[in-house]
Amino acid sequence: MSDVAAFECINEAKVDMDHIYNQSDPRNYYRELNKLDYAIPDTAKPIFQNLIGHLQDRADEPVHVLDLGCSYGVNAAILKYDLSMDDLYEHWAQKQIADATPEEVLAYDQSFLANMDNSDDIVMIGLDQAENAISYATETGLLDDGIVANLETEMLSDDEKDTLGQVDLVISTGCVGYLTEKSFERFMPAVSKGRQPWIANFVLRLFPFDHIEQSLNTCGYATEKLEGETFFQRHFASGDEREDVLGKLCEHGVDPTGKESEGRFVAEFYLSRPAAEVAKIPLEQLLST
Numbered sequence: 001m002s003d004v005a006a007f008e009c010i011n012e013a014k015v016d017m018d019h020i021y022n023q024s025d026p027r028n029y030y031r032e033l034n035k036l037d038y039a040i041p042d043t044a045k046p047i048f049q050n051l052i053g054h055l056q057d058r059a060d061e062p063v064h065v066l067d068l069g070c071s072y073g074v075n076a077a078i079l080k081y082d083l084s085m086d087d088l089y090e091h092w093a094q095k096q097i098a099d100a101t102p103e104e105v106l107a108y109d110q111s112f113l114a115n116m117d118n119s120d121d122i123v124m125i126g127l128d129q130a131e132n133a134i135s136y137a138t139e140t141g142l143l144d145d146g147i148v149a150n151l152e153t154e155m156l157s158d159d160e161k162d163t164l165g166q167v168d169l170v171i172s173t174g175c176v177g178y179l180t181e182k183s184f185e186r187f188m189p190a191v192s193k194g195r196q197p198w199i200a201n202f203v204l205r206l207f208p209f210d211h212i213e214q215s216l217n218t219c220g221y222a223t224e225k226l227e228g229e230t231f232f233q234r235h236f237a238s239g240d241e242r243e244d245v246l247g248k249l250c251e252h253g254v255d256p257t258g259k260e261s262e263g264r265f266v267a268e269f270y271l272s273r274p275a276a277e278v279a280k281i282p283l284e285q286l287l288s289t
């Protein structure tokens, strides 16, 4: 079975959050995810920073990062503006923002971000099917460039392919599962025409990564999983979600003891790089320097 059908079936175990992904501004996104202690952009941050550091060392230019399923520019806020999820939850819970119109929120956030230090060393490009989220993230300056696309169902335009030709690092949090190998097969020709980027995915243990890995193999990439480490993503939304997720993990032979059985979604980290680079420096060595 391809991931398209398999992931659709697995996604039935997760609570449906589609209603918060494409609103005019991020207030409901952060309000709802705060209730579940959604934390994966924070837990992923040190690893992304480590990879960006390595890529900065080998180029004079800023590192171009493509964030798959970027939503309202969450990883951009974390990496470019050095904010934490707690900062973001606090910011969008402020009374003056809670009661504002979407236009007022946008203006407030534009000036909030304009007054903050941000890293000149990173150019953030976001891709998401949610048009409003991309529009908010580009208009506030969180994203330097945004692509509205659902690569499960559509192809990239020529302009979008050109934008992706500059990418050094592809990242994702909370996204594989919505995206299958189909999306990877559609953006890989565009990104690998340029700088042969590294591809760094945090993936729930619920979603097998093997089909995406196989697709990347055909592009000359090798994938390593960071062994022995798991990353907290969020708490389960309900007892039903817990039961359904534990059921799916059992079906896939994944032992939830001490992890999902404790009431939380847990992700693993996969790094895919051109095979020759993996042979030179394995993942654990890369992350230890």
Ligand SMILES: C[S@@+](CC[C@H](N)C(=O)[O-])C[C@H]1O[C@@H](n2cnc3c(N)ncnc32)[C@H](O)[C@@H]1O
Binding pocket: 021, 040, 041, 068, 069, 070, 071, 072, 074, 075, 127, 128, 129, 130, 133, 149, 150, 151, 152, 172, 173, 174, 175, 178, 179
């Ligand atoms: C759980 S959110 C994760 C957002 C962000 N990466 C984070 O960690 O906070 C999943 C995101 O994937 C996007 N998404 C879902 N299906 C998609 C698709 N087929 N193509 C592009 N984006 C998609 C949603 O719009 C949403 O913004």
